[in-house]
Amino acid sequence: MANDRFQFLNEVAADLDASYQDGLAVAFSDDQDLPRRERVIQILNDLLEVLFPGYSGRFGYFHASLAGAVAGQLPYIFQRLSSELNLALAYLARVTDKPCAPGAADKAAHALMSKLPGIREMLKMDCQAALDGDPATRSMDEIVLAYPGFKAIAIHRLAHELYVAGIPLIPRIMSEYAHSITGIDINPGATIGKSFFIDHGTGVVIGETCILGDNVKLYQGVTLGALSFPKDGCGRLIKGSKRHPNLEDNVTVYAGATILGDVTIAHDSVIGGNVWLTDDVPEPYSRVIFSPSDISIQVRQGKK
Numbered sequence: 001m002a003n004d005r006f007q008f009l010n011e012v013a014a015d016l017d018a019s020y021q022d023g024l025a026v027a028f029s030d031d032q033d034l035p036r037r038e039r040v041i042q043i044l045n046d047l048l049e050v051l052f053p054g055y056s057g058r059f060g061y062f063h064a065s066l067a068g069a070v071a072g073q074l075p076y077i078f079q080r081l082s083s084e085l086n087l088a089l090a091y092l093a094r095v096t097d098k099p100c101a102p103g104a105a106d107k108a109a110h111a112l113m114s115k116l117p118g119i120r121e122m123l124k125m126d127c128q129a130a131l132d133g134d135p136a137t138r139s140m141d142e143i144v145l146a147y148p149g150f151k152a153i154a155i156h157r158l159a160h161e162l163y164v165a166g167i168p169l170i171p172r173i174m175s176e177y178a179h180s181i182t183g184i185d186i187n188p189g190a191t192i193g194k195s196f197f198i199d200h201g202t203g204v205v206i207g208e209t210c211i212l213g214d215n216v217k218l219y220q221g222v223t224l225g226a227l228s229f230p231k232d233g234c235g236r237l238i239k240g241s242k243r244h245p246n247l248e249d250n251v252t253v254y255a256g257a258t259i260l261g262d263v264t265i266a267h268d269s270v271i272g273g274n275v276w277l278t279d280d281v282p283e284p285y286s287r288v289i290f291s292p293s294d295i296s297i298q299v300r301q302g303k304k
Contacts, residue, residue: 033087033091033094034087034088034169035087035091035169035170036084036087040084040173040174040177041173041174041177042080043080043081043084044155044158044174044177046073046076046077046080047077048154048155048158049073050073050074050077050116051123051154052123052144053066055145077113078113082105082106082109083105085104085105085108085162085167085170086105088105088167088168088170089104089105089167089168091168108162108167111161111165112158112161112165115161119157119161122157122194123153123154123157124140125194125195126150126154126194126195126197127140127143128140128195129195129196129197129215129217130143130147130150130197133197133217134197134199147201148181148182148198149182149184149197149198149199149200149201149204151178151182152179152182152184152198153186153192153196153198155177155178156175156178156186156190156192157192158174159171159174159178159188160189160191162174162188163188163189171188171189172188174188175187183203183204184198184201184202184203184204185204185205185206186204186206187206187207187208188208189208189209190206190208190210190211190212190244191210191211191212192206192216193213193214193215193216193249194214194215195214195215196212196215196216196217197216198218198219199218199220200219200220200255201220202220202221203220203221203222204218204220204221204222204223205222205223205224205225206218206224207224207225207243207244207245208243208244209241209242209244210224210244210245210246210247211246212246213247213248213249213250213251213267214249214250215250216247216249216250216251216253217251217252218252218253219253219254219255219256219273220255221257222253222254222255222256222258223257223258223260224244224245224247224253224259225244225245225258225259225260226243226244226260226261227243227260227261227262227278228243228261229243242262243261244261244262245259245260245263245264245265246263246265247259247264247265248264248265248266248267249267249268250267250268251265251266251267251268251269251271252270253265253271254270254271255274256273256274257271257273257275257276258275258276258277259271259277259278260276261278263277263278263279263280264281264282265280265281265286266283266284266285266286267285268284269283269284269285269286269287269288270286270287270288272288272289273290274290275288275289275290276290
């Protein structure tokens with residue numbers, strides 16, 4: 001009777017299997033060359049740990065032996081990173097029908113690991129920008145341990161290096177992990193200069209082809225997005241085109257502002273809250289504000 005009761009589940013399984021065979025959706029299996037999300041996230045967190053030893057609380061360090069402890073972790077991280085990069089490149093070779101060069105995964109892993117000291121220096125400047133720009137914070141330690149904006153940019157700076165190296169899947173896994181834990185969505189393709197600060201951060205979106213200069217500051221709810229999505233003659237999206245904003249050095253964008261398209265905001269400009277902008281701001285030191293004429297303030301009379 002129990003078998004009869006659950007016979008319909010066999011039919012569901014058969015229908016699902018038929019769907020797996022159509023090649024239109026992902027079905028993970030051992031014979032597919034795909035990196036695993038949880039392994040990528042673990043590697044990412046281990047990279048953050050060597051950038052800021054002890055921040056996660058998973059490991060204890062003594063200052064005198066810090067260099068040796070980090071040196072002991074790096075080969076283990078490198079080996080696992082290279083393995084996941086190899087899976088990602090094998091996937092790319094399969095979907096493009098173009099074999100990857102021998103040793104490409106090790107080369108990409110070597111390149112990222114070699115850049116860790118430089119990435120840490122960039123992140124220290126990001127941290128200083130947060131300290132200088134937010135009167136609510138008391139220390140750089142607080143920023144590293146608690147600020148979602150700093151977490152998002154730290155992950156982005158790692159993911160971006162893999163993106164520019166042509167690694168598929170893994171940079172986006174990293175960036176969407178950051179999105180899920182911070183509420184900040186930075187595409188790994190975005191180019192972001194030094195001393196970047198996101199204040200509060202919730203709802204910030206930075207598109208793939210954005211280019212941000214040095215000392216840029218964004219507040220919550222800012223969207224740096226695409227104005228439209230160009231299509232080819234068959235109605236398919238044209239990918240790879242420049243379609244997101246460029247913010248030059250020392251630009252500040254306040255909460256809720258939306259800047260769309262391949263437009264340029266000149267250096268030292270300020271974009272006010274809730275502004276909707278689809279045109280260049282060509283003059284440096286500009287101020288763009290939203291001030292609707294129908295806003296009024298009325299004082300209500302108390303109930304008698």
